[in-house]
């Protein structure tokens with residue numbers, strides 16, 4: 164297997180330019196019973212949210228009736244984390260020890276339009292084997308084939324092109340904060356969030372066998388991992404130059420491949436095993452409760468339910484900048500809907516709004532796109548009403564997904580991943 168990388172995408176660029184009907188590779192798009200997918204897509208593709216409140220509420224009513232009819236069929240499809248049904252075989256993690264080399268991440272040129280379809284679910288993640296994202300993919304879809312990709316963008320495209328069935332990508336960490344790139348990509352691509360998975364992240368300092376701290380001149384890792392260990396690295400006397408690389412396990416692989424005796428990596432214990440490195444220090448994250456939240460992405464949305472805790476993620480913008488924010492937030496507050504996350508990103512299409520104050524000069528306001536996660540299912544009337552109201556205040560609104568919360572019992576990152 165290869166890792167997907169950007170150079171694999173020459174063929175993708177072409178594919179993206181052809182007509183939608185020619186664009187698809189792999190099996191034809193699944194037809195979802197009761198026409199649910201179509202209506203939910205209309206609802207979710209913000210530009211397509213009805214042109215008036217009445218339209219929107221009509222869409223919500225259709226959605227709600229479909230949800231009820233789906234719930235009534237008794238076909239619940241609940242799995243450990245996300246409530247999706249999967250055709251289960253075994254998780255194909257890379258073997259350890261003296262076994263064959265781990266698979267190379269997919270690249271853009273690897274995204275050929277003729278994927279091989281096996282029976283297990285194929286789950287794309289960013290990084291190489293041993294990355295935390297690989298562990299997250301395994302937690303989200305325990306019986307799946309993990310497909311390494313060298314960039315987040317490649318993981319998105321691999322699902323769009325039917326090379327993978329799902330992508331599992333990090334969006335935020337409890338210490339390091341948001342992974343902004345993935346927020347931007349969620350907006351640019353048309354995949355749906357179908358679940359979330361929270362992974363306790365337990366970092367180690369790794370170096371080649373025989374290498375001691377005194378030999379080191381630099382520490383390399385994913386920027387998130389470096390920031391999650393900043394204080395501990397200083398406390399332990401690892402005051403060397405820090406260098407960012409694409410992923411934690413990639414840092415370990417780089418040291419092993421290039422036989423670097425002056426460089427340490429921050430990565431998982433599994434990466435140490437895979438790439439033959441020693442663990443110099445264990446559990447070096449600045450807080451034992453170090454958790455990264457990943458979202459699971461699919462080509463089709465899942466049916467929102469009310470029989471278990473759900474979260475909904477939306478993205479919106481307004482032509483007059485931040486002035487609507489209070490009104491949007493109050494639409495949730497009045498209905499007792501808790502927000503679990505709010506994030507703002509530059510409005511790339513229109514980053515600056517200029518206001519001419521004539522004699523006073525020109526005011527230049529930055530424009531933002533807002534992302535909100537809230538604690539309710541789109542199958543709930545209060546969530547539908549809240550969104551109908553939000554739609555009145557915003558120029559653009561899209562539901563990224565309504566999906567089951569990760570409710571797995573809490574265990575701090577005491578064990579290595």
Ligand SMILES: O=C(O)C(=O)C[C@]1(C(=O)O)C=C[C@@H](O)C=C1
Pocket residue numbers: 289290293294295296297333336342364385387388409410411412455
């Ligand atoms: O580099 C990895 O191992 C990853 O899976 C990426 C990533 C991230 O993007 O935040 C995931 C989890 C950890 O928080 C550190 C890095």
